[in-house]
Structures are given as C-alpha cells and as structure tokens.
Amino acid sequence: MSKNEHPLSVYAKVSQLAFVIIAPLLLFIWGGSAVVSHYNLPEWVMVIFIALAVIFMICGAGNYIMKLIRMYEKPDRKYPKTFTSNREDNDYYDEYNNLRK
Numbered sequence: 001m002s003k004n005e006h007p008l009s010v011y012a013k014v015s016q017l018a019f020v021i022i023a024p025l026l027l028f029i030w031g032g033s034a035v036v037s038h039y040n041l042p043e044w045v046m047v048i049f050i051a052l053a054v055i056f057m058i059c060g061a062g063n064y065i066m067k068l069i070r071m072y073e074k075p076d077r078k079y080p081k082t083f084t085s086n087r088e089d090n091d092y093y094d095e096y097n098n099l100r101k
Contacts, residue, residue, distance in 0.1 A: 013068065016064065017061065017064055017065070020057075020060040020061050020064050021057050021060070021061050023060075024053050024056035024057045024060060025053045025054075025057055027053070028049045028050065028052055028053030028056070029049065029050065029053060031049065032045070032046050032048075032049025032050065032053075033046065033049075035049075036049075
C-alpha cells in the first residue's frame, strides 16, 4: 500500500479480505449443519462441509491477495515512454549525406 492512500481505502481492503475468509466458513458450517440435520445424515458428512469451507476460504483469500499484489506491484524495469533514436543512425541519412558531398 502506498503512503498516499486514504486510510478508509486500506480498511476497506482489509475488511474485504476478512469477509472472503469468514464467509465461506460460516456458510458451509451453517449449511452443512442444516443439511445434516434435515436429511438425517451421519456426522462425518459435516467434516466434508468443513473441509470444503477451508478449501474455498484458502482459494478466495489467495485470489484476493494475488489481485492486490498485481494491483500494487511495481514494474521491475522502467520502459521508455517513446522510442527515439538519432536520425543519422538510419541508412537513409547515410546515403543522403554521401550524395550531398
């Protein structure tokens, strides 16, 4: 994050990361317990829901962090804004200069 960035922008990014981490856990745990109790499934099915929650949490957080990295990374090499060269380096000017002499 840059020093010039507004503090509320930083808080928004951090809270969005927290939401990306917490939301899958809450949804899969709540949804898993509702499915297990509604369909009278064995308790080990809840472990599958928790594992899915952790997988979705890690993938979502990883994607969001990579998005932030791409947004704030600095390029390794600075490219010139325009390509300029000396006009006398071109073949046209060599032939033109020879004709003038």
